Amino acid sequence: MTAPPRNPLEARPALVGEPGLNVALSRIGFSPASAPKTDLALRRREWMLDVMEAQRALSEEARAIPRVRGLSSQDFLDSYYAPGRPVVIERAIDHWPALKRWTPDYLRRKVGDAPVENQGDRAANPDFEIDGYSHKKVLPFGAYMDLIAAGSGNDAYVTANNSAANRAALAPLERDLGHIDTYLTRAHGMMWIGPGGTFTPLHFDLTNNLIAQIVGRKSVIMLPPSESARLHHGRHVFSAVRDLEDETRLVLYPLARAARRFVVDLGPGDLLYSPIGWWHQVRSRDFSVTITYTNFRWPNEGFDSFPAD
Template identity: 40%
Template sequence: MEQWRRWIAENVLLGSAPEAIRAVLVQNGFDAAEAGREVDAALESPYVQGGSRVANRLRKREWALTVYGRLARMRAGSGVVERRERPSRDEFFEEYYAQNRPVVITGMLDAWPALGKWSLDYFRDRCGDREVEVQFGRESDANYEINGPAHKRVMPFREYLDLVEKAGRTNDFYMTANNGSRNRDALDVLWSDIDPIDEYLDGDARGKSFLWLGPAGTKTPYHHDLTNNFMAQVIGRKHVKLVPMHDTAYIYNTVHCYSEVDGSDVDDARFPKMRDAQVHECTLAPGELLFIPIGWWHYVEGLDTTATMSFTNFRRDNDFAENYTTYQHL
């Protein structure tokens, strides 16, 4: 019964009509009179009434974000991820970083040795015997990203590369940022193939960069990060869907920074509000750099075997996690 009372209180605070709450209770076996008493008790509870004031404040903030989103849609080019050839430092930070707007940057990685060298065979030759950490068993767990620590496995890099090469299309295994701490040292011989992006980054990427490596079909579900991020594509292509931070109300965020929505196949019946979210899409090719602004929800799918580097060491303030406290269920 306590679980149902929590459900009643939550729906009262969410603004559901009392008669609708009663109807659901009756559909789930409650006597109509009992359902009425429970809903009335919630409505009269000083705790719920106090919570209603907090809920009203949150609705005000949600309204403000909705207004901001509507205004953003009026901007020329809204809904499109811009592509820019080597914008200057000032242009990037003023037009995209400070304005919380994504952009695909071309030309900035042209001198990277990795673009000409990196391949599965090259990885085998350079560091195939190193022990790496990888995510495994993802396809058997709908919440594989949330449960990431449970999917970690250590194995020789050579064995993982063989799996990637023979896999075909799968999301069952993937080397991700969740494996970054171990792999950063294990694969250190590769970092000399990555030139600093001094125009935008502070030059010291160690500890703030991550290698993502997997077969075609790898997926990163809709989530937002607590930092601004660069995604630098080296091998293969990735398709990216992005939803602005101001559309958070439509993304069904119930745990920490994760969405319940499957970006590969949105269930409109289950998630009708997603129709109101403005989804920006782009395909990232080798040598291209995608700026993902903090708070923007993004879903990423590998179209080919892919290798990607991500960076967070920008030349501007990128420490936004200090006051973030909602790591729990929302």
């Protein structure tokens, strides 16, 4: 006879919604009698999320992250923004001049040697995102482009954390962009520029985000908020797992293996709606430029009430 698992979720073979899961969920952790009240309340909340997600998984249509074209403002609000459901809106910004113009040489010519902040020296620190402030570096833009032209990797990346500092330096690129009035108000986005191989570790955002892919391809792994119990929420918005594709991390955090995930591939012209609370990690496949927006036409204020560390 095999010993009962310490945590039945750990023994769960695959997706929520499989026969036997309800039994397993009811046996998680301590017995209700001995558990502190707060722990019981938390486990009941996890249970609710799990069974709701299991129900959604009954339908292929309901559980997918759809790829659509020509989505109206009202349909976006009704079917995606308000329900907090991710969607890829393909070819939404195909007509922006940036998609044709933004080669590395063109970017160098337009930005010149203006000082640009980036997140640097990341390779040596696995917590480079949590320790983001200590990784801020400033280089003339040409020197940054030389650095990332040297090869693919995750050592240096211009990210949203640098966007306020880079507003003036990157302003000459703005004229190559259009507007996304169907879903957004008019405001600046946050620009991400990096080589193939950049990696943004597993986290969720405190706002709804629209990720606009301008140059190159990215691969995004997305997981619903209901998977939080398997993703070891660590500091702030980050998962201690860091990378769901790294076997050495999965050995440390085996629950994460069973977390329901979606792989979303983005290419130039695609928009990904990433709702607040959805876990995601992002890898670039090529030299890549992305702009992220939070200025939706509808309220986007979850961050105000987030319980901080």
